[in-house]
Amino acid sequence: MELIGRRAECRQLDEVLHAVRSGAGRALVLRGYTGVGKSALMEYAVRQAAGCRVVRVAGFESEKELAYAGLQHLCTPILDRLDQLPDPQRDALSTAFGLSAGPVPDQMLIGLAVLSLMSHAAEGQPLICVIDDLQWLDRASVRVLSFVARRLAAESTAIFMATRTDDPQIANLPTMEVEGLGRAAAAALLDTVWTGPLDERVRQRIIAETRGNPLALIELPHDLMGHELAGGFGMHSPAGLSARIEESFLxxxxxxxxxxxxxxxxxxxxxxxxxxxxxxxxxxxxxxxxxxxxxxxxxxxxxxxxxxxxxxxxxxxxxxxxxxxxxxxxxxxxxxxTDAERDPDRRAWHRAQAARGPDESVAAELERCADRARARGGLAAAAAFLEYATMLTLDPNLRVDRALAAAGAKVEAGAYEAAADLLDVVEQSANTDHQAARAELLRARLAYVVGRGSDAPPLLLKAARRLAPIDPALSRATHLHALQAAISAGRLSMGGVMEVAEAARNLSYPADPTLTDLLLKGFSTYCTEGIVPALPILRRAVAAARGDVPEHERNLLWLAGMAALPIWDGESWDVLSARHVELARRAGALAELPLALISRSMMLVFSGELTAAGVLLDELKTVTEATGLALGPEPGLVLAAFSGDQAEVRAIIESTTADIMLRGEGIWLSTAEFCEALLNNGSGDYAAALPLAERAAAQADLSSSSKRAEVELVEAAVRAGETSTAAEMFARLQEETSASGTDWALGIESRSRALLSEGPQAERLYLKAIERLGRTRMRADLARAHLLYGEWLRRERRRIDARAQLRIAHDMFELMGMAGFAARARTELLATGETVTKRTTAPSGPQLTAQEAQVARLASEGLTNGEVGARLFISPRTVQYHLSKVFTKLGISSRAQLADVLSSHES
Structure with missing residues (x-):
């Protein structure tokens, strides 16, 4: 059938099909109002897809709450390729579709599984996926399809999606706006469906009032009386065109x-x-x-x-x-x-719609459906089942319990307004202290996930206190959550870290504490009593985290890494951050992976491994784009500060400060101040560094930025002539470093004390600092010790000795990529009479794109195409596509050559 007036649209569809037949993947969203012709255009694409495999699904309004229902309908014809997927992907998809039992699958791991499934299905012939009425597809399916549609680079797969409405999940996909037909095309279409006599005035009015809507042009004339078509004016405008068409069908x-x-x-x-x-x-x-x-x-x-x-x-x-x-x-x-064994959820949903009033058997069945939906990762579906179960429950206590469960599921699913409405009902009907406490906890969690700012800590603390006599373990976990929220809110918190710490210090702890208990007790003791009494507890917490951690506490590994900082245990920070990333990757826990990557990249930055940190931040960007998680600017900001990139640091701070203040995340203010202080110390602008370091160090929070600002403050104050300020801060710093006794702590202590010392004592301290720090992996701190010692030697007029130390510092900074400190070392070397050749950073040879570089780096580490694809959220076929381009650009023919060539290329 010829589509009248759709030549341009058909040409665009033909171009997508041509690209797919040529081995490229494409996605196209067709957006337009009801009846405008989206479905007809997709039928055209299907007819043109001769020789291709076509799978299709249409969204149904009544199925919108059933997680992955639409995705399962779409994928059913190609599930014969399921066994070809890597185990984590196969297990995730099987669990999501209810084909097998297993742990709750991560949504983005499901997306990667669908991408791989489609890639395999397209090996023999191009694959065409047609999704109609996307606005009615369940949200879990839409998120996965959006993820897949963005990663079709070399998949021989096309995804066509038709929708009536704007959807943020598909906002950045290529989109065809399907408009009404022009007047000439609309007249031509009307002539094909109405062959009888038609008054010209009525004809023009139909064309005008339908606004060129093809379905309206086809259907509405049949709904008009003969005398209206012959010249009357009976066709009135209803509230909306779709309502008029629906009325015609009705x-x-x-x-x-x-x-x-x-x-x-x-x-x-x-x-x-x-x-x-x-x-x-x-x-x-x-x-x-x-x-x-x-x-x-x-x-x-x-x-x-x-x-x-x-x-x-x-x-x-x-x-x-x-x-x-x-x-x-x-x-x-x-x-x-409906088969109760094969499709229990849909059967329960039908039973719920059939209920004529409260029905406990149906409500209980809906609860079981919610459990199954949650096990598949369908939080929105679980929330819908629980909400309907609440409506069908007569018993008041049970009704409140189910409403609480529904509200919790709504929070997890991101349906925050619906969760708040349910909590309003619960708070008016709660009959027990336990129900009231759970409601308060949910209200606090809601405040935290919505704002992550100053409102959350006091609400979480209130909930924790109420839970204490009812559920002590949950109360302690909530106290720890409140402490995390207070750390995040920092100086913007209404109560602050100290209020939460004081409350947690007075709790009763079990004889056999969990990691949650140890972290809470350790941090609260540190805040309220200082490092000395807290040290053994924090060490025990770090040791517990390095052991066997239960799965439900795995997300605390980043907090355990933070616990390693006040005790100056760099080795444990290294081990814990690396382990967290490994576990998150292995489990496909993509919601957890960003935090693990941040912790690991921060550790690498502080140890001077800036290139490795940059690789992780590239991966972090990929993950956050895939998951849609919004993160603060700390990771890139800290790397830019250590790199000495003043323009980047200031651009990040200027572009994010207003949003940070709005969200109430004061921890980022401390980070920004620390980074600017570090940047200014690196360039030798100590007067500018001093007030920034003072503000960051003054914060009584547990952020790594506040602790490290103390070190920056000592150096800036000494060089700015503020000796009393430096001595006061050193005394505070020494309390922690002496108690810790690690090489990292004592090395920093010796280096900082040397700045305040003179003569032989200063030299002994600098040498001691170099010896101590040389036994750690903290190469950035070691290089700074060589720099400070070299600067001291030059001022002592020992130029030859100074050159040796400054040359070591300069070369270390250059190799690490710490350009600001390298420039400072270069200036000092020049002052000794040394000739220094600045290392060129101009690129030479063939340049790889960002994704090619990522693929090449991971492949050079020995990862397979499947492993690289899982890391970067692309299919193995796309990995091979990028590798072939890398090989061509670098003039190599095998993966074995990658490591050497990349190393040489980067040098």
């Missing part, structure tokens, strides 16, 4: 025989389009198979391999116009014929 449905209408209603309530279920439900209600004929003859529906309505508005008109009792009867019939 009149046609109402004209059908009773049994035909009921059969259409069964089909409208049954979202899978399975004719067997439709016929069996019809038989239960005494409907003969012949009842379908009038609907088919009128072009309203097809009853073939699948039951399909001519348009989604036929379905909605049929369903919405049915009386409540009729709907309940149809849903009960569908529940009776």
């Amino acid at each position: 009149r046609r449905v109402e004209a059908l025989p009773h049994d035909t209408r009921r059969l259409l209603l069964i089909a409208a309530a049954e979202p899978t389009g399975d004719p067997t279920i439709t016929w069996r439900a019809g038989a239960l209600l005494g409907i003969d198979i012949k009842a379908a004929a009038p609907a088919v003859a009128d072009g309203l529906a097809e009853f073939g391999v699948q039951v399909r309505f001519r348009h989604c508005l036929v379905r909605s008109a049929t369903y919405r116009s049915a009386p409540l009792q009729e709907l309940q009867m149809v849903h009960q019939a569908l529940a009776d014929v």
Whole structure:
């Protein structure tokens, strides 16, 4: 069938199909209002896709809450390739689809599994995926499809999505805006469907009022009386065009025989389009198979391999116009014929729609559905099941418990307004202290996830206190959560870290404490009593984290790494940060991976491994783009500060400070001040560094930035002539470093004391600092010790000795990429009479794109294509595509050559 007036749109679809046949992947969103022709254009694409494998799905309004329902319908024809997926991906997808039991799968791991599945399915012939009515597809499926659509680089796969509405999940995908037909095309279409006499004024009015909407042009003339078409003006404008079209379809449905209408209603309530279920439900209600004929003859529906309505508005008109009792009867019939073993969730949903009032058996079944949905990672579905179970519950206590569970699921699913509404109901109806405490905890969690600012710590603390006599373990976990929230809020918190720490210090702790207990007790003791009494507890917490950590406490590894900082245990920080990244990657815990990558990259930056930190931050960017998680600017900011990139540091601070203040995340203010202080110390601008370091060090929080600002403050104050300020801060710093006794701590202590010393004592301290720090992996601190010693030697007029130390410092800074400190060392060397050649940073030779460089680095470490793809959220085929370009650019022919060539290329 020729599509009138759609030449440009068809050409764009043809271009996508041509690219896919050539081995490239493409995605295209068709967006437009009801009836404008999106479905017709996708049917055109399907007809043009000769020789391709086509899979398709349409969203159904009644299935919008069933997690991964749409995705499963789409993928069912290609699940024969499931065994070809890597184990974590196969297990995640099988669990999401309810094909097997397992731990809750991460949504982005499911996305990677679908990408791999489609990649394998497209090996023999191009794969075309057609998704209609995306606005009614469940949110879990939309997020996964959006993830996949962005990663089709070399997949021979096309994804066409049609939607009526804007959706942030697909906002950045290539989009075709489908508009109404122009007047000439609209007139031509109208002429094809209305061949009788038509008054020209009415003809023009139809074209104008339909705004070129093809479905309206085809359907509405049939709904007008003959005298109206002959010259009357009976066609009035309703509230909306889609309502007018739906009204037209409704009149046609109402004209059908009773049994035909009921059969259409069964089909409208049954979202899978399975004719067997439709016929069996019809038989239960005494409907003969012949009842379908009038609907088919009128072009309203097809009853073939699948039951399909001519348009989604036929379905909605049929369903919405049915009386409540009729709907309940149809849903009960569908529940009776739906297999309880194979499809228990859909059966329960039908039973819920059929319920005529509170029904405990249905509510209990919906609760079980919620458990299954949660196990598959379908938080939105779990929330919907629990909310409906609440509505069907008569017992007041049980009703509140289910409402609490529903509110918790809504919070996890990101439905914050719905969660708040449920909590309003709970707080008015709570009958027990436990219910009231759980409601307070949920209210606090809601405040934390929505704002992560100053409101959350006092609410979490209030909830923790209320839980103490009811559930001590949950109370302690909530206290720790409150402490984390207070650390994040920093100086902007209404109560602050100290208030939470004071509360936690007075708690009773079990004889056999968990990692949660040790971290809470250690941090609260540190805040309220100082490092000496806290040291053994923090060491025990760090040791516990380095041992076997239960899965539910794995997300605390970053906090355990933070606990290693006040005790100056660089080795444990290294071990814990590396382990956290490894566990998160292995488990596919993509929601947890960003925090693990931040912790690891920070550790690498402080140890002077700036290139390795940059690689992790590239991965972090990939992960955050894939997951949509918003993170503060700390990782890139700290790297830019150590690199001496003044423009980047200031650009990040200027672009993020207003948003940070709005969100109430004061920890980032300390980070920004520390980074600017470090940057100014690196360039020798000590007067500028001093007030910044003072502000950051003055914060009584537990952030690494505040602690490290103390070190920057000592150096800046000494060089700015503020000796008393430097001595006061050194005394505070020494309390921790002396108690710790590690080489890192004592090395920093000796280096800082040397700045305040003179003569032979200063030299002994500098040498001691170099010896101590040389036994650690903290190469940035070691290089700074050589620099400070060299500067001291030059001022002592020992130029030859100074050159040796300054040359070591300069070369170390250059190799690490710490350009600001390298420039400072270069200036000092020049002052000794040394000739210094500045290392060139101009690129030479073939340049790799950012993704090519990432792929090349990971492949050079020995990772397989599948492992590289899992790390970068692309398919193995796309990895190979990038590697082939890398090989060509670098003039190599095998992976074995990559490491040497990359090392040489970067040098």
